[in-house]
Amino acid sequence: VPFQHLNMTEIQHVAKWDDCYLATEAKEIEEMDEEAKKKEYKVEIVWTNVAIQVALHVGGIIGLYQWIFVCSWKTFFWTLLMAFYGTNSITAGAHRLWTHKSYKANFGVRLFYMIGDTIAIQNDVIEWARDHRCHHKWSDSDGDPHNIKRGFFFAHMGWLMVKKHPKVKEMGAKIDMSDLEADPILAFQRKHYYKLIVLCQFFLWVVPVYFWNESMLVAFYVACNWRLVGQLHGTWFINSLAHTYGYKPFDTKITPVENYFYSFLANGEAWHNYHHTFPQDYRASEYMWKANFSAFMIDCFAYMGWVWDRKTMSKEAIERQKAKGDQSRPITTAAHVD
Ligand code: ST9
Ligand code: ZN
Ligand code: ZN
DSSP states (O other): OOOEEOOOTTOOSSOOOSSSSOOOOHHHHHHHHHHHHHSOOOOOBOHHHHHHHHHHHHHHHHHHHHHHHTSOHHHHHHHHHHHHHHHHIIIIIIIIIIITOOSEEOHHHHHHHHHHHHHHTSSOHHHHHHHHHHHHHTTTSTTSTTOGGGOHHHHHTGGGGBOOOHHHHHHHTTSOOHHHHTOHHHHHHHHTHHHHHHHHHHHHHHHHHHHHOOOHHHHIIIIIIIHHHHHHHHHHHHHHGGGTSSBOSSOTTSSOOBOHHHHHHTTTOOBHHHHHHSTTOTTSSSSSSTTOHHHHHHHHHHHTTSEEOOEEOOHHHHHHHGGGSOSSSOOOOGGGOO
16 A cells, blocks of 8 residues: 655645644634733633542552552453553544544444544544644644643643633634544444443453453452553643653744653654644654554554555655754755654
8 A cells, every 4th residue: 555645845834734624823823822911811620520530540549559469460461451452542543543634544443443442531532633633723822722831730631620711612613523523433432422431441341350250349440440540641641741841853833842752652642743743644753663553553454455545744844844843853865764
């Protein structure tokens, strides 16, 4: 299956994108920043969500303890495997396939991701993608649901415990979600989201109980509760950590950074300066499989013929873009890249 190299001659500091909704809207961001200076904004805490997070984290700590010291080795690996499935469905599915449309996938692969995304409990894919499209388009401004300018904790998880900024809703309303609404798998997930969550969590719980006689409580705390808390923080760190500490080889004017170690843990999602510069690259990185399990998995699916039309940036565009970066990755001649 051939790579689909885009014609990227248009790429400049603020890139123009074809067909992916994700051009950074520099002018609108400027206007919002000006407006924010004039108007004071009052945060409205949603206490139900605070309570849910507290309960989830208390259970998560119990589960973490049991994962390390109490559960059988089979439950230990079952939990890891399901966490891996969930996070990869977020990265390769909700993120690279659906939000960014960086490649195309057949029914089976989409179904596989949808189930993994439901296990991950990060809102239904359509809502996830709408927020993430806002995050790219109005990055680091009030239109960004987890605007890092509002602090590390807000970007990490605080944004899920307060009412959204009115600008998120106002700007987000402009985003076209019809492509995802037209996907019957996603429409089905959205319609039956809560039922599907219960079903998926039941499956994660019942396997250790039924097949290797794990204690019911341990199976719940470890495979459901701790797994969820662990992988939520794994994802949230992209919005906090990967917007704070690291290098900016492609654009020094934006907050996202590159972090090798964290990319390794996050299936390849912490090449985040690159990703915000070139959001339609299915690798979310200029590297092939370096600290990037999701890219490896997508390529395996492509080898099977289940996914196709993977979009990558041309080496020339990547090299040219480095002039806008911090020179942490030296500019090479195109022939030497990879
Ligand atoms: C979660 C998501 O965790 C995590 C996302 C992370 C993204 C990371 C990206 C990085 C790449 C991926 C990396 C993966 C790495 C993995 C590594 C692993 C090792 N546009 O929301 P409502 C409108 S979720 C347009 O109620 P409130 C719209 O009309 C965790 N419009 O706003 C909407 O109605 P509808 C679990 C928008 O009342 C209406 O507003 N989930 C937009 O302010 C009301 O929306 C939770 O905890 C928009 N963007 O409440 C749930 N947004 O939907 C938390 C809203 O009908 N959520 N509108 O069209 C909530 O409870 C609420 O959303 C709220 C805000 C309290 C936060
Ligand atoms: Zn980001
Ligand atoms: Zn993205």
